Structure formats: C-alpha cells, structure tokens
Amino acid sequence: MTVPLGGIPLADHAAVYATLHGCGFTDVWSSEVAGTDAFTPLALAAAWQPGLRLGTAVAPVFTRGPGLLAMSAAALAETAPGRFTLGIGASSPVVVGDWNAVPFTDPYGRTRDVLRFLRAALAGETVDAAYDTFTVRRFTLERPPAVPPAIMLAALRPGMLRLAGAEADGVLLNWLAATDVPRALGELGQRRPGFEVTARIFVCPTEDAGYARTLGRRMITSYLTVPAYAAFHRWLGRDETLGPMWTAWAAGDRRGALAAVSDDVVDALILHGSPEHCRQQVRRYVDAGVDVPVLALLPTPEVGAGGAAAVTELIARLGPEGEG
Numbered sequence: 001m002t003v004p005l006g007g008i009p010l011a012d013h014a015a016v017y018a019t020l021h022g023c024g025f026t027d028v029w030s031s032e033v034a035g036t037d038a039f040t041p042l043a044l045a046a047a048w049q050p051g052l053r054l055g056t057a058v059a060p061v062f063t064r065g066p067g068l069l070a071m072s073a074a075a076l077a078e079t080a081p082g083r084f085t086l087g088i089g090a091s092s093p094v095v096v097g098d099w100n101a102v103p104f105t106d107p108y109g110r111t112r113d114v115l116r117f118l119r120a121a122l123a124g125e126t127v128d129a130a131y132d133t134f135t136v137r138r139f140t141l142e143r144p145p146a147v148p149p150a151i152m153l154a155a156l157r158p159g160m161l162r163l164a165g166a167e168a169d170g171v172l173l174n175w176l177a178a179t180d181v182p183r184a185l186g187e188l189g190q191r192r193p194g195f196e197v198t199a200r201i202f203v204c205p206t207e208d209a210g211y212a213r214t215l216g217r218r219m220i221t222s223y224l225t226v227p228a229y230a231a232f233h234r235w236l237g238r239d240e241t242l243g244p245m246w247t248a249w250a251a252g253d254r255r256g257a258l259a260a261v262s263d264d265v266v267d268a269l270i271l272h273g274s275p276e277h278c279r280q281q282v283r284r285y286v287d288a289g290v291d292v293p294v295l296a297l298l299p300t301p302e303v304g305a306g307g308a309a310a311v312t313e314l315i316a317r318l319g320p321e322g323e324g
Contacts, residue, residue, distance in 0.1 A: 001315070002057075002200065002296040003028045003041045008308055010036060010044065017049035019312045024320030027053040029087070029200070029294045032060060033095060039072050046080040054084045057172050057200060057294065058154045060091035061114040062107075063100045067139050069114065070121040077122070077145035086122075087172050087198070088114060089154025092226055108159055109133045115151060115167055122148040152198065156232040161187035170196035173290070175229055177268035178281070180236050181288035198292040199285055204272040205314060206300035212272035215298060217261045220269065225249045225257070241265055270298070275317035 001020055004010050020028065028045050032038035038056040045052055054076065059069060073086045090096075090107035097104045113131035120127050124144035127136050150169035155161040164171040165188030173184055176199070185197065202219070204212040223229055224242060233242055241262060248256035271281045285293050295318065303310045 014048040023316045029055040029057040057087040058089035062096040077149045081147045085150045087152040158187045165189040173199040178284035199290045204298040205275040216266035216270035
C-alpha cells in the first residue's frame, strides 16, 4: 500500500499500519511529491509495525545531495535491517526545478550516477569520484548499515529500463496498464539475482463508475501531459487514444482535454469497482510479471462519508486476507 493515506493525520497511522499488516499487506511504499517526504512515514512504520517491508517510490535523485540521500537511506536501513528498499528516480521538472530550485539537467545521467554513488556509499566505502553529473570528495558514511538496502530504479522508457535491469536490484513501474507490463519488462534485459518488479497501481474502490472516471480523467490530464509521461505513453502505443487530449491541453483547452480521455483509457489505468473486483484486476499485473503490486488508494464517496473507520474496513477488503 502507498502511504500515508489521504485524510488521516500521519500521527494516527499506527492503526493504519496495524490494519495493513493484519489483513495481509506485506509492504508500505511512500512517495515524495508535495506532501510528506519519502522517509518519515516509513520511519514511523518501522517503529509501529516491524512486520512490514518498507520502500521509497521514489526519492528523487536531484532534490537531495548524494551524501544526504545516502544518510537518509542508511538511517532507515539501520532502523529496519533487511526490510527497507530504496527506490530512486529522476522525478520531474516541476518537482525538481519549479518547487526545489534545482536545474533538471540530464535526468538519465544524474540517476545513473546517483545509483552508482549509493551502491558504493551504502556498502561503507569511501567515495572520491568525479561522475559525469557531479563530483564527490572523500565521503564516508559514519554509520553504514549492516544490511545495505536494495536499490530500485523508477523507469519508464527503454534507456532507464535497461539501466535498471543492468545495475539496480529492481524496477519501479508507474502509470501503466496491466497489458503494458510485458512491453516494459521486455526492455530490462538480463536481470540481477533477486531482481524485483514493483508497480504502483491506482485503485478507486467504488461502484460509482461515473465518480471514478471523472477522478481518473482529472488525474490522467494532470500526469500524462507531463512530457516524460506523454513520451512514455507514446512509446506504449497510445498516440491515437491520447493524442486528442495532448492537442487540447497544448492549446490551453483544459475542458476539451478532459472530454478527450475515453472511458477505455481510464479503465485501463485507474482500477475501480468493488474492492473485490479491484483485487481481481490487480492480479492481472501479477500475472503479467509484477512481483510487488503497490496500491495507491484514491478517495471514494463511501470512504469520504465514513471517515477513518471506513478506510480501515476498505483496506481489509482490498487486502490478501480479504479473499478468504
């Protein structure tokens, strides 16, 4: 499950983590955009529910210096030995440049170099190296973790996917349909032993299809108009289906862009229906090659009316234990 959950204060997530663990969820994965940072929700989970695996999806490679990113990862790896995975990625020009005042330059090179730096630093090595995108002088972690975390790479298109397959411990997929998974995995090449495929899957567990599709259209026009995601979906073959949306968006016609997103596209990218139906749809990702499906729970009318109790009931119905 993606954490923290919307509408529930971070300080109240002890009950959320207990519910997740109790109904069969194995992992909690954080994100980092403009809400919480990627590490704090996981630190709380490590203290409150030590049976859960933890992962960042993702910590951007631009918004922290290499040394600080290594320190944050090392601290969490020390707190949860063998249970923490560091997911890193390039993020976007908005998050990096507009919100964090850092030039978004050569995202592939920066991601590759940070991955290589972290591999050495988290192993306890002294790093004194000039990478293509930055230079580090004699950095050594004072508290290298006894169990270095696995490092996963967020990847969309072939170049980053191949880098993940060649040098990372796993790949993080996002914003793709179950039918898209084989195309992405086909670019990974020969994988490292223990390589994991993780995918974030947007889930809106409501039988109000109109509500779910309206929300889905808003999300799709917000995200898939970002150049990296637009290029990703062109590569996946959605030029024809998403082309009218991109044209309207580029012309400043936000209403037209929303109207141009078909139900079929929404239904492929945003799972909706009863919790039981959503769980069945998630299985399609697993069948396609995803090892760790990470649900991103979207708001629903039912949960909005029922508060925290409704959220915990919904989690129980979505979880693996809900099957039996």
